[in-house]
Amino acid sequence: MSKRKWSGLLAGAVFAIASQVSLAADELTILWAQWDPADYLQELVKDYEKQSGVRVTVETVPWPDFQTKAFREFAARGDAYDMVVGDSQWLGAGSTGGHYVDLTSFFKKHNVANTMAPATVEGYAEYPKGSKKYWAIPLEGDANGWAYRKDWFEDPKEMAAFKKKYGYKLDVPDTWAQLRDIAEFFHRPSEKRYGVAIYTDNSYDALIMGYENVLFSYGGDLGNYSTYEVDGYINSKQAIAALEMYKELYQYTPPGWGKTFFHESNQAITENMAAMSMNFFAFFPALDNPATNKYAKVTGYFANPKGPGGERFAALGGQGVSIVKYSKKQKESMKFLEWFIRDDVQEKWAELGGYTCNAKVLKSDKFRNATPYNEAFYQTMFMVKDFWAVPEYAELLDGMNKRLHPYVVGNRGSAKKALDGVASDWTRVFKRYGRLK
Amino acid sequence: MIGRLEPGSIAAKRGMSDLAIRNLFIIPTIIFLIVFNIFPLIYSLGYSFTDFRASMNAPANFIGLQNYRELLADEYIWINFATTAKYVLVSVGGQVVVGFGAALLLNREIPAKGLVTTLLLLPMMMSMAVVGLFWKLLYSPSWGIINYALGLEDFEWLSNPEVALYAVALTDIWMWSPFVMLLCLAGLSAIPKHLYEAAAIDRAGRWYTFTRITLPLVTPLLLIAIIFRTMEAFKTFDLAFIMTSMESTELIAIRLYKMAFQEWQTGKSCALAYIVLIMVLAITNIYVKYLNKAKER
Numbered sequence: 001m002s003k004r005k006w007s008g009l010l011a012g013a014v015f016a017i018a019s020q021v022s023l024a025a026d027e028l029t030i031l032w033a034q035w036d037p038a039d040y041l042q043e044l045v046k047d048y049e050k051q052s053g054v055r056v057t058v059e060t061v062p063w064p065d066f067q068t069k070a071f072r073e074f075a076a077r078g079d080a081y082d083m084v085v086g087d088s089q090w091l092g093a094g095s096t097g098g099h100y101v102d103l104t105s106f107f108k109k110h111n112v113a114n115t116m117a118p119a120t121v122e123g124y125a126e127y128p129k130g131s132k133k134y135w136a137i138p139l140e141g142d143a144n145g146w147a148y149r150k151d152w153f154e155d156p157k158e159m160a161a162f163k164k165k166y167g168y169k170l171d172v173p174d175t176w177a178q179l180r181d182i183a184e185f186f187h188r189p190s191e192k193r194y195g196v197a198i199y200t201d202n203s204y205d206a207l208i209m210g211y212e213n214v215l216f217s218y219g220g221d222l223g224n225y226s227t228y229e230v231d232g233y234i235n236s237k238q239a240i241a242a243l244e245m246y247k248e249l250y251q252y253t254p255p256g257w258g259k260t261f262f263h264e265s266n267q268a269i270t271e272n273m274a275a276m277s278m279n280f281f282a283f284f285p286a287l288d289n290p291a292t293n294k295y296a297k298v299t300g301y302f303a304n305p306k307g308p309g310g311e312r313f314a315a316l317g318g319q320g321v322s323i324v325k326y327s328k329k330q331k332e333s334m335k336f337l338e339w340f341i342r343d344d345v346q347e348k349w350a351e352l353g354g355y356t357c358n359a360k361v362l363k364s365d366k367f368r369n370a371t372p373y374n375e376a377f378y379q380t381m382f383m384v385k386d387f388w389a390v391p392e393y394a395e396l397l398d399g400m401n402k403r404l405h406p407y408v409v410g411n412r413g414s415a416k417k418a419l420d421g422v423a424s425d426w427t428r429v430f431k432r433y434g435r436l437k
Numbered sequence: 438m439i440g441r442l443e444p445g446s447i448a449a450k451r452g453m454s455d456l457a458i459r460n461l462f463i464i465p466t467i468i469f470l471i472v473f474n475i476f477p478l479i480y481s482l483g484y485s486f487t488d489f490r491a492s493m494n495a496p497a498n499f500i501g502l503q504n505y506r507e508l509l510a511d512e513y514i515w516i517n518f519a520t521t522a523k524y525v526l527v528s529v530g531g532q533v534v535v536g537f538g539a540a541l542l543l544n545r546e547i548p549a550k551g552l553v554t555t556l557l558l559l560p561m562m563m564s565m566a567v568v569g570l571f572w573k574l575l576y577s578p579s580w581g582i583i584n585y586a587l588g589l590e591d592f593e594w595l596s597n598p599e600v601a602l603y604a605v606a607l608t609d610i611w612m613w614s615p616f617v618m619l620l621c622l623a624g625l626s627a628i629p630k631h632l633y634e635a636a637a638i639d640r641a642g643r644w645y646t647f648t649r650i651t652l653p654l655v656t657p658l659l660l661i662a663i664i665f666r667t668m669e670a671f672k673t674f675d676l677a678f679i680m681t682s683m684e685s686t687e688l689i690a691i692r693l694y695k696m697a698f699q700e701w702q703t704g705k706s707c708a709l710a711y712i713v714l715i716m717v718l719a720i721t722n723i724y725v726k727y728l729n730k731a732k733e734r
Contacts, residue, residue: 068698075491075701093701098494189591203682204699255578258596259682391493394700402513406684410598 027055028332030321031070032085034060037140037282040352041085047348048339054332063261064203067394074099074324082327083336085139085319089205091127093391094322100135101323101330103337107134110341117141119384120357124320127389129225136320137337138357140282143314143380144213144304145373147269147287148172148276151298152186161185172302176214176245179276179305183252186275195252197268197277200409201261202401205387209315210278211246211404213304216313216385218242223388223426228435230426235419242307243415247408258409269299280317281380284373285353301373303380316384318355357381392433399425485708492701504708514692514709518716521689524606524677525670531610532666536617537659541651543618544625558619560612569679572608576680598685605677605686609670617662624658625651653731660728664721671717689713 030045032038038060045056059081061069070084074097086094094100103125107113112134113121120138127135152158153170162170166181173179183195199210215221220239223230233239250257254273257264262283268274270286270293290296304314321340323333339345346358350367355377361367368375388396400422407418430436453461485504489497508514543554560568575581576594584592594604628651636646674690682691693713697706 071492071701072698093492097492099492201682202684255591256593256596258593392700394695395702398695398700402684406598409596410683410685412598 026053027057028082028329028336029080030056030058030083030085031073031081032058032060032319033063033066035063035282036285037354038085040349040354041139043352044345044349044354045336047345048336052335052339054336056336067204074326077326079324079326079328081324082329082333083321083323085321086136087319088123088316088386089389089393089397091125091135091320091389092393095127095133095135096391099325101325101333103134103137103323104132106137106334106337110338112137112341115341115343115359116357117359117362117381119316119381120318120320123316123384123386124318124357129389136322137341138318139321139340139354140318141355141357141362141377141381142280142282142318143316143377143384144209144278145281145284145314145376145380146276146278146302146304147266147284147373148300148302149269149274149295149298150300151295152275153182153300158185172300173305175306175308176217177308180245180248180252182275183249187252189255192273194254194268194274195276196249197253197257197260197265197274197279198246198249199261199265199278200250200253200257200405201259202405202409203259205397206261207404207408208387208397208400209317211243211408212315212385212387213278213313214242214246214307215239216315217304217307217311218245219307219309219311221385225388228430230430231423233423234426235416235423238307239419240415243404243407243419247415250408266293269293269295281355281373281377282317285371288371288373299372301376303376304383313383313385314380316386318357390433390435392429395429396426399429481707481710484704485711487704489704490701491703497704500704504705505712508705508709508712514689516684517687517689517692520602520685520687521671521673524602524609524673524688525667527603528606528609528613528670528673529663529666531606532614532617533659533663535610535614536662537621537655539614539618540621540625543622554622558615561615563612565612565675566679568608568612569676572604572611573680576604595681596683598683601681601683601686605680608680609673609676612676613666613669617659617666620658620662621655624655628654656731657728660724660731664724664728667720667724668717671713671720 030041032041038058042058045058049055067087067090070081070086070090071093073080074094091100095102107125112125113132116125116138120141121134122129124138125134125136127133153172159170162182162185165185168178170182170185173182179196185195186193187195199206201207212222215238218238218241220236220242221233223233253260254268262279265277265279266283266286268277272295284301286292287299288296293299304312306312321337323330323337327333340349341358343358343360346356346361350356350358350361350370356362356367362378362381368378387393390396403418403421403425406412407415427436484497486499486501487497488500488503539557543550543557547553573595575583578584578591578593578596581594583594584590593600595601632650632654633646636650641649672690673688674694677686677688678691678694680686689709690713693706693709696702696709
């Protein structure tokens with residue numbers, strides 16, 4: 001081979017390597033769960049590519065594998081993902097495990113704590129609670145709300161029958177007791193109509209979040225978040241009454257409802273099965289779309305009702321976006337986050353269907369009137385509470401699932417026994433990790 | 438002794454030398470086994486004595502037998518083992534009955550025997566995940582064909598803690614009975630015909646022939662099938678995990694998965710894996726002992 005040919009080949013190889021390096025520097029990868037908001041984000045980041053020339057790919061993983069996949073990558077200290085849109089419970093493990101980049105100075109520099117809704121900053125970004133240390137930018141605000149069949153509720157015959165039976169007007173429930181009455185009223189298995197659809201899946205946090213909606217509104221709590229004491233909190237009178245209420249609701253669910261989450265909850269409406277359905281607001285766009293829900297026009301939405309003491313809370317869903325410590329493109333990721341928190345970008349994010357956490361956009365009439373469920377979402381985001389975000393949260397979830405599921409679905413034992421068991425299991429876990437003496 | 442073959446010798450022309458076989462096949466296999474089996478096995482044994490959590494950037498601290506002590510004192514682990522034992526008993530028992538029964542039927546002269554045998558083998562060729570999802574639909578109280586066919590209305594198979602485990606075991610029986618059938622069929626076809634002819638001349642009854650000729654001669658292969666199926670059933674994960682996640686169907690492999698990859702208690706899950714390994718080895722040894730006895734007869 002001639003000298004000229006060798007030089008040509010060498011130049012070609014150098015060019016190929018150089019272009020690979022430049023291509024890699026111009027790409028960012030975000031890991032998220034496989035659901036509609038991830039598609040909206042993929043759509044949104046096209047604008048970023050146009051403006052900066054950096055291509056952003058949102059790589060998705062099915063929900064059941066999401067946590068495992070993310071932490072497997074963290075455990076391997078892998079740089080496959082530059083950012084991860086992680087669950088709020090991951091904050092403890094992500095921060096103390098050294099997997100997330102500390103974003104406290106980013107927060108201060110860009111005044112993020114004041115531009116995002118306070119509940120989202122506390123829920124998706126701060127760890128430990130009250131420490132003013134931040135590990136994520138609130139990305140997708142979410143919480144539990146309700147979809148219901150307006151045509152069933154507004155049917156004059158049904159309204160008259162309901163009034164006759166319960167003594168008050170059939171309407172969107174104001175309290176959990178009313179919600180139970182309505183579920184009981186519409187529960188007609190012989191007509192293949194059922195009262196309510198709630199979460200019962202015990203493989204992650206579905207059942208627990210479903211229960212949390214009632215628990216917090218009943219004045220109960222998971223424990224003392226400062227001292228980690230749980231005995232007397234998670235098995236309090238309020239917590240027991242809330243669990244009994246959740247079990248009561250289970251009896252008005254469609255058949256085979258023992259392991260259900262967001263997919264089944266939406267199906268309860270789209271398949272004309274249930275009068276009311278608990279679900280995350282993030283799944284309501286599918287219910288409002290006539291292509292995916294033929295009852296879209298007669299589907300209404302409401303926020304969680306009140307407990308017996310008038311308190312009203314909802315389980316926090318949603319996620320924040322964190323920069324992965326092992327990413328080689330942390331600076332580029334920071335630049336992306338700077339772009340993402342801009343008001344105009346947040347407005348576009350909301351327009352695409354993402355649930356912005358930007359307080360200004362959230363409060364705007366434009367956002368609140370944009371969809372039939374945005375108002376309920378807006379109300380809910382000011383009354384959210386979350387599960388423990390400690391690194392051992394998965395053990396806490398598993399312990400609670402083991403106690404609640406047999407009681408709610410399997411009709412075994414009592415609410416008190418189940419919650420006493422949770423208190424005992426959690427105390428053991430917190431003692432093992434040195435949080436409780 | 439391994440040696441080189443003379444070039445041009447008849448042996449060399451026929452194939453590779455022992456040396457070549459050793460270098461090309463045996464050594465790579467041993468290296469593969471050491472790297473992917475033996476090394477992780479020893480490494481995980483070390484982890485089982487530590488508080489290591491793979492999800493945290495913290496060193497593993499030696500804690501002696503604490504993981505083993507905690508696991509053996511954990512009431513839930515024993516519930517998981519009891520559930521697994523029940524599942525193994527029902528599932529393997531069902532497979533033996535159905536598989537052996539099908540083999541006895543297929544050992545006769547029936548029309549399209551080859552086609553029927555092939556069709557019966559189809560379930561075990563399917564993926565566990567596909568079978569799990571498929572049976573989940575069949576069991577559905579709202580639109581599943583099982584309730585429709587049995588007239589059970591809204592009977593809940595997979596949400597009912599009393600029934601869910603048996604529903605999963607039934608799926609496993611459907612899937613793996615053909616495996617037992619195949620081994621039994623091999624055993625049955627190897628029984629010399631003259632033994633049955635002698636029994637017929639002696640006017641032996643069907644039951645007598647079955648218990649004195651068929652069963653003893655097919656037992657070694659049946660035991661091999663039971664060993665394989667018991668080991669597999671003991672480790673069952675995917676089927677139960679996909680079909681239902683009730684507390685009453687949480688098999689030990691599911692607990693192990695949750696401990697290792699959801700809770701990230703790496704050290705503790707390694708200890709549990711060793712406890713499971715010891716149990717599987719113990720059960721297999723009992724079977725092998727019976728197998729040797731059966732062979733001696």
